[in-house]
Amino acid sequence: NEIYLQGLADQVPPFTTDATRLAAAAEAVMEPGPFGYVAGGAGSGDTVRANRAAFERWRIVPRMLTGATTRDLSTTVLGTAMPAPVLLAPVGVQGIVHPEGELAVARAAAALDVPIVLSTASSYPLEDVAAVGGPRWFQLYWPNEPEVCASLLRRAKAAGYTALVVTLDTWTLAWRPRDLDHAYLPFLRASGVANAFTDPAFRAGLEKSPEEDQAMAILRWVSLFTGTDKRWDQLPFLREHWDGPIVLKGIQHPDDARRAADAGMDGIIVSNHGGRQVDGALAALDALPEIATAVGDRLEILFDSGIRTGADVIKALALGAKAVLLGRPYIYALALAGEQGVRHTLRSLLADLDLTLALSGHQTPATLTPNTLHRT
Numbered sequence: 001n002e003i004y005l006q007g008l009a010d011q012v013p014p015f016t017t018d019a020t021r022l023a024a025a026a027e028a029v030m031e032p033g034p035f036g037y038v039a040g041g042a043g044s045g046d047t048v049r050a051n052r053a054a055f056e057r058w059r060i061v062p063r064m065l066t067g068a069t070t071r072d073l074s075t076t077v078l079g080t081a082m083p084a085p086v087l088l089a090p091v092g093v094q095g096i097v098h099p100e101g102e103l104a105v106a107r108a109a110a111a112l113d114v115p116i117v118l119s120t121a122s123s124y125p126l127e128d129v130a131a132v133g134g135p136r137w138f139q140l141y142w143p144n145e146p147e148v149c150a151s152l153l154r155r156a157k158a159a160g161y162t163a164l165v166v167t168l169d170t171w172t173l174a175w176r177p178r179d180l181d182h183a184y185l186p187f188l189r190a191s192g193v194a195n196a197f198t199d200p201a202f203r204a205g206l207e208k209s210p211e212e213d214q215a216m217a218i219l220r221w222v223s224l225f226t227g228t229d230k231r232w233d234q235l236p237f238l239r240e241h242w243d244g245p246i247v248l249k250g251i252q253h254p255d256d257a258r259r260a261a262d263a264g265m266d267g268i269i270v271s272n273h274g275g276r277q278v279d280g281a282l283a284a285l286d287a288l289p290e291i292a293t294a295v296g297d298r299l300e301i302l303f304d305s306g307i308r309t310g311a312d313v314i315k316a317l318a319l320g321a322k323a324v325l326l327g328r329p330y331i332y333a334l335a336l337a338g339e340q341g342v343r344h345t346l347r348s349l350l351a352d353l354d355l356t357l358a359l360s361g362h363q364t365p366a367t368l369t370p371n372t373l374h375r376t
């Protein structure tokens with residue numbers, strides 16, 4: 001309503017609410033290297049496309065006369081209250097997109113009470129982002145050195161991050177032709193290293209400080225965070241060093257979901273990293289139903305990879321997710337208009353979700369089930 005009323009006064013929004021045109025608008029203002037890094041996927045881009053195509057195969061079957069004129073979308077996931085079942089996915093190196101990076105995103109999210117999941121590879125130290133306020137979780141890239149890992153977790157806890165998201169699918173970076181074409185990797189240009197460079201355990205492993213010898217510090221960063229060898233039997237280490245909920249991100253097989261539950265994890269994120277890791281991997285949405293059947297009653301299931309509209313959120317919730325995470329769209333919004341841009345895109349998604357849920361005949365997400373959908 002607000003947008004239409006503003007239209008009467010000839011005020012139109014700063015940029016489009018349509019996801020496809022949003023990406024095009026961002027491409028027009030971004031450098032090719034950073035844009036390719038954000039938009040790109042692994043290999044041929046097959047899984048990026050598959051993520052979207054999967055949503056189109058599921059159709060919502062709207063119900064009538066259900067009293068959905070009044071609604072409540074609020075929910076609580078792993079102790080964190082949120083206005084709708086939507087969080088911002090961990091996206092590293094936001095400084096390549098906008099000078100205020102994660103600070104701008106955190107401000108926009110906090111204003112709406114939407115939780116952020118801050119990446120290990122953020123462009124600002126996790127303490128600075130925490131100082132913005134707002135609900136927040138911390139995403140861990142699990143480093144090779146236990147002391148650095150424990151130190152990052154200690155800092156995140158002290159800074160008020162309430163849940164830990166451990167990303168398992170990116171223990172090394174995938175074959176990404178767009179980045180290869182541009183010879184562009186943000187980490188090698190010291191983007192996304194802020195949490196490490198400010199970390200006492202990381203600095204202790206250097207002969208000279210990162211300020212004195214950036215190249216050596218970057219090499220240490222690369223050796224800590226790529227090619228990491230982690231196994232299921234190492235999960236107790238995280239329990240020992242993190243007092244709070246733990247969520248494993250990047251689960252795509254029901255057996256891995258069962259192992260997560262067996263290991264006492266509190267949640268999983270069904271995700272293929274937005275198609276950025278395994279070219280030819282199944283669409284994340286297609287992995288969801290079987291995983292929900294396998295572990296839906298044992299831990300919290302979250303979902304990302306391909307969420308662009310309110311309808312997409314409804315489909316993921318109907319197939320068993322408790323909440324979803326939004327990736328690339330908020331980064332494009334950040335590129336276009338900083339904090340205000342992220343706020344615009346986030347508010348638009350929440351309004352779209354609210355309306356689409358209502359017109360589908362639901363007062364709350366709780367009544368969404370696989371029966372809400374028809375598969376074509």
Ligand code: FNR
Pocket residue numbers: 037038039051089090091092093119120121139167249271272273274275276304305306307325326327328329
């Ligand atoms: C990511 N993603 C990601 N995930 C993570 O756990 N830690 C990280 O640092 C990053 N960094 C990152 C950078 C960029 C540029 C993108 C696009 C993605 C993956 C992210 O959390 C999420 O899984 C996907 O973005 C979801 O897919 P969509 O919504 O982008 O299709």
